[in-house]
Amino acid sequence: MLTVLSQTGGIVLLLALATQKWLTGISKTNYVLTTLKCLWFVFIYALCTFLIVPLIARPLGRVPLPMRETGHLKPHNLLSCLLNRNYVHKDLEQTAFRVAAQMHQQFPGSTLNYLDAGFPFINGFPLLPHLSHNDGKKLDLSFYYRDAKTNQVLNSNGSFTGYGICEEPLPGEINTAQGCSKNGYWQYSLLKKIVSQKNKEALTFDEQRTAAMVNFFVADENIGKLFIEPHLKTRLKLSSQKIKFHGCRAVRHDDHLHVQLK
Ligand SMILES: [Zn+2]
Incomplete structure (x- = not known):
């Protein structure tokens, strides 16, 4: 274990x-x-x-992302560092610091909060429950939120692990999660069912900062591919060819952003 x-x-x-x-x-x-x-x-x-x-x-070839806030980059949960789940390829480390600085410059006070990255050793060693985080070239990032009552900007996302609090499709938006579940992919929305949703009401999805973060990663020359749920791609007006659909065999990506190196 x-x-x-x-x-x-x-x-x-x-x-x-x-x-x-x-x-x-x-x-x-x-x-x-x-x-x-x-x-x-x-x-x-x-x-x-x-x-x-x-x-x-x-x-x-792999370096740990910082355990404490450094250059406006920080872990969402220290546990990911204590469990060695914060290792990335050097190029991805540089990109993460670059985007963190860009976010802070555009939105003073904002940090870039990372979730699971990869393990320190061995290509192909799985970082469960992720399908692809096995080579130091992948990184998950938290979305941005505001306090639902005060509209104050936050640097937290309300979930202990950082996963499982989803920004659901609105009426009229494409509902990929429903489609995948209907087609028998029971794991697609599993995290949402496991994770406590009690903090969801207190948060408002910060579209402006989240879209800016995605666009900064899109514009970075090191990044080859990003995953975000299709309805958010439309809602945030993201048009880059680098943003792909991860497929129903993965889990939903309306609770976090996934980026990976070329
Ligand atoms: Zn990921």
């Missing part, structure tokens, strides 16, 4: 188990020893995640 979640977690656990013998010299009491073993695992995990993994990953 640790390997599926974080790629390196399983190996770190084996490493911690293999090197924990010396702890028995500190205490023989069961609960003290168990606590020490857990702390030992956390220590080794932190050492690997913060120091060793970034050092090894960099020469192999």
Whole structure:
């Protein structure tokens, strides 16, 4: 499970188990020893995640996106960094920083909030539940919202993981989610059913900032393809050929933007 979640977690656990013998010299009491073993695992995990993994990953072509707000780029949830899900190819890192700066310049106070990126090692290693985030060339980004009551601009999206709060099709707009579900693709709207929708009412979709973000990525020479739900492509008046439909085998993209390198 640790390997599926974080790629390196399983190996770190084996490493911690293999090197924990010396702890028995500190205490023989069961609960003290168990606590020490857990702390030992956390220590080794932190050492690997913060120091060793970034050092090894960099020469192999992947770099971690920042854990704290840096250059107006930040993770939506720190957990994605702690689970090593924030690694990208250097070109994608540069693009993310570039768009973050452009967003901040056009909308002072705005940050670019990233969601899942990729793992540090091995092309083809799946970053579940994503189908394609397996080579450091893909990155998901949060949409922008406003406070529904005060209309104040926000840099959060109301979902713990950043996924699952969807900007539904309006009457008259194409409803891809309904079409995919009707055709038997039960997973297409699965996240929406799992994720708590209690914060949805408090948010208004910020069309202006979201469209600007998409257009900045579209204009970036490193970016080859973007996924956003078709009804939002129409609503936000996005016309670039780089914006494709991801297909019913994926999940809906009216809760986040997906970008990938050429
Ligand atoms: Zn994605």
